[in-house]
Amino acid sequence: MKVSEINVNVLPEIPGTSEFKYFTHRLPVLTFTLTSPLCLPPSTKAEMRFLSRLCRKFGTASAVPAQHSLLSFGTGQKMSKETLAAIEHEFILSGLRQGYRHDGRGDNDYRELRVSFGQDYGHVNLQLGKTSVIVRMSATVGKPHQDRPFDGTFNIQMELTPMGSPGWEIGRPSEYESQVLHVLDRVIRHSNALDTESLCIVKGVSCWNITAYVHVVDYDGNLTDAACMAIMAALQHFRRPDSESRGGEAIIYGLEERVPVPLNITRQPLCVSVIFFNDVNNQLLDPTYKEELAADGEFVIGMDDSGLVCFFEKMAGVASQPMSTLDMMSVAGERIKEHNAKLQKALKADLAQRAELGMTNEAKAANDR
Amino acid sequence: MAAPIASISDAFRADGSASYKCPVTGYRVLAAVNAPVELPARKGALKPQEATVEVSIRPGKLSPSVVEKSAESILRRMLASVILRRHAGYPRRGVVITLAVVEGEPVGRSGTYLPLMPALLHSSLLALMSAAVPLSCTFMTLFFAVTRSDEIVRDPTPAAIKDAESLHVISFSSTGRTLLDLVDGPCDLDIWATIHQQAKDIYQGAAVPGPDGDISMDEESNNAPGDIIRETVEDRLRRDYRWEFETL
Numbered sequence: 001m002k003v004s005e006i007n008v009n010v011l012p013e014i015p016g017t018s019e020f021k022y023f024t025h026r027l028p029v030l031t032f033t034l035t036s037p038l039c040l041p042p043s044t045k046a047e048m049r050f051l052s053r054l055c056r057k058f059g060t061a062s063a064v065p066a067q068h069s070l071l072s073f074g075t076g077q078k079m080s081k082e083t084l085a086a087i088e089h090e091f092i093l094s095g096l097r098q099g100y101r102h103d104g105r106g107d108n109d110y111r112e113l114r115v116s117f118g119q120d121y122g123h124v125n126l127q128l129g130k131t132s133v134i135v136r137m138s139a140t141v142g143k144p145h146q147d148r149p150f151d152g153t154f155n156i157q158m159e160l161t162p163m164g165s166p167g168w169e170i171g172r173p174s175e176y177e178s179q180v181l182h183v184l185d186r187v188i189r190h191s192n193a194l195d196t197e198s199l200c201i202v203k204g205v206s207c208w209n210i211t212a213y214v215h216v217v218d219y220d221g222n223l224t225d226a227a228c229m230a231i232m233a234a235l236q237h238f239r240r241p242d243s244e245s246r247g248g249e250a251i252i253y254g255l256e257e258r259v260p261v262p263l264n265i266t267r268q269p270l271c272v273s274v275i276f277f278n279d280v281n282n283q284l285l286d287p288t289y290k291e292e293l294a295a296d297g298e299f300v301i302g303m304d305d306s307g308l309v310c311f312f313e314k315m316a317g318v319a320s321q322p323m324s325t326l327d328m329m330s331v332a333g334e335r336i337k338e339h340n341a342k343l344q345k346a347l348k349a350d351l352a353q354r355a356e357l358g359m360t361n362e363a364k365a366a367n368d369r
Numbered sequence: 370m371a372a373p374i375a376s377i378s379d380a381f382r383a384d385g386s387a388s389y390k391c392p393v394t395g396y397r398v399l400a401a402v403n404a405p406v407e408l409p410a411r412k413g414a415l416k417p418q419e420a421t422v423e424v425s426i427r428p429g430k431l432s433p434s435v436v437e438k439s440a441e442s443i444l445r446r447m448l449a450s451v452i453l454r455r456h457a458g459y460p461r462r463g464v465v466i467t468l469a470v471v472e473g474e475p476v477g478r479s480g481t482y483l484p485l486m487p488a489l490l491h492s493s494l495l496a497l498m499s500a501a502v503p504l505s506c507t508f509m510t511l512f513f514a515v516t517r518s519d520e521i522v523r524d525p526t527p528a529a530i531k532d533a534e535s536l537h538v539i540s541f542s543s544t545g546r547t548l549l550d551l552v553d554g555p556c557d558l559d560i561w562a563t564i565h566q567q568a569k570d571i572y573q574g575a576a577v578p579g580p581d582g583d584i585s586m587d588e589e590s591n592n593a594p595g596d597i598i599r600e601t602v603e604d605r606l607r608r609d610y611r612w613e614f615e616t617l
Binding site for chain 2: 118119120123130132134136137138157159161162163164165166169170171172211213215217218219220
């Protein structure tokens with residue numbers, strides 16, 4: 001591992017925590033936040049081996065923007081206001097000790113994934129087991145940022161309302177909400193899944209502002225994965241009105257005037273969250289909310305369809321085993337491929353249905369370009 | 370006129386939930402009710418003798434704005450008059466109602482929430498029943514538009530809403546009280562009285578002559594919206610208690 005610089009910051013706000021930044025060629029590659037009484041960098045053999053393997057992995061991933069730190073390890077408080085009864089906690093743990101999950105799934109199994117689309121473009125209903133998410137997309141014309149005159153904008157809006165879970169309150173964003181939003185932001189927005197340059201209409205004057213509104217209808221754990229899949233499906237399903245610039249003026253065509261255009265999706269990243277337990281040597285995928293509450297720690301892996309890691313973060317709980325974490329990467333890659341295939345299948349079926357309805361044909365025939 | 374589509378108690382986590390779709394306007398509203406719950410953040414605002422009702426509306430693909438705030442306050446006042454807030458276990462607690470508009474064109478900042486009112490109110494009523502919140506009565510809501518030629522249209526289409534001179538929302542309780550009477554746009558007192566009478570007739574189950582003076586023989590169109598509420602609850606109960614009915 002070629003580390004050109006190691007930057008150590010002691011974080012005063014969390015006592016006993018230090019942040020390590022690893023630089024190669026002056027670019028921060030890894031950021032570690034460690035909580036230890038001695039504030040020491042990772043020194044054990046296993047940790048160093050893990051680091052070097054990760055770096056080799058990221059070293060080949062040249063398409064991943066390096067300005068963001070790809071990896072951060074953190075330890076902290078569990079971020080949910082909800083509570084689990086001690087007896088339920090013990091039930092889940094004792095089941096895991098005997099090799100059973102409380103809903104009978106295998107450790108790496110996902111719950112049933114159902115995707116359906118509404119009548120509007122970009123309206124996705126997604127259910128992952130009992131977790132249910134609705135995403136709606138909107139496209140408005142706005143002004144681009146001054147420092148990025150060639151770029152449109154893409155935003156993800158999500159509010160955890162009491163509809164999803166009685167523990168969530170309106171007007172008081174929980175830490176869980178910002179954590180989920182942070183993951184979605186990093187996996188979808190910062191990996192440049194949506195090419196924002198294609199959203200420019202007139203340089204510096206007007207551009208498309210695309211927003212994904214996520215409604216959590218029901219919450220039974222693993223909101224991150226469900227929301228990520230729903231947003232990616234919505235991005236691929238959405239069609240924005242056609243636009244062009246003529247002599248520095250933006251012209252927007254109505255949905256009836258011209259065939260609405262699909263967004264320019266460069267890659268299809270999805271994420272997989274993994275929970276693990278302290279005394280039980282188990283790593284579980286797709287936790288229910290009870291398993292999430294019982295878990296001792298969790299991390300999230302973001303990967304695109306070609307297996308490129310675009311996000312890895314361990315946000316809460318006890319330390320994880322480096323090697324088993326790395327093993328999880330390949331499992332996550334398989335799951336992400338499966339999910340992408342499922343989403344593609346659903347998207348294709350919906351497009352075929354729309355074509356049958358004559359909506360696309362009608363729009364095509366009326367058009368001369 | 371197609372009948373609305375409703376379902377009840379679909380959600381897993383919320384205490385009560387319902388979905389209601391109005392086929393004419395295309396709006397589909399999801400409602401969730403959590404009650405009675407502790408509201409630690411609003412300790413100062415809680416009344417010791419009764420429950421606090423909170424309503425929040427989330428528009429489908431916009432950020433909530435003042436329009437939602439005004440609709441929320443109308444709903445809150447009306448639903449608070451229906452909920453038995455002094456029932457045992459309710460004082461000093463909250464009834465939290467969350468409504469999300471998941472289908473249909475969003476209402477902008479300058480828009481009116483009146484076309485959405487029937488869907489919002491009916492879905493909240495179903496969700497309140499699903500959460501077993503004690504209610505003094507049930508209610509039904511009717512929506513009318515008055516065209517420029519002073520014609521009264523029940524359940525107008527989005528195009529008719531756009532061209533309408535005034536919009537009217539009237540709500541009757543199962544005990545015969547008028548709970549809500551909202552008007553948007555200029556209208557004569559005569560027209561208002563006619564609409565009120567027509568709404569009362571529908572509520573009482575009388576056949577109302579159409580704009581051409583004919584009485585429609587189509588069963589669906591004469592249905593009062595109260596019927597869909599009753600049918601939805603009946604369907605759900607039949608499904609939930611099937612084990613018991615089948616062993617009888």
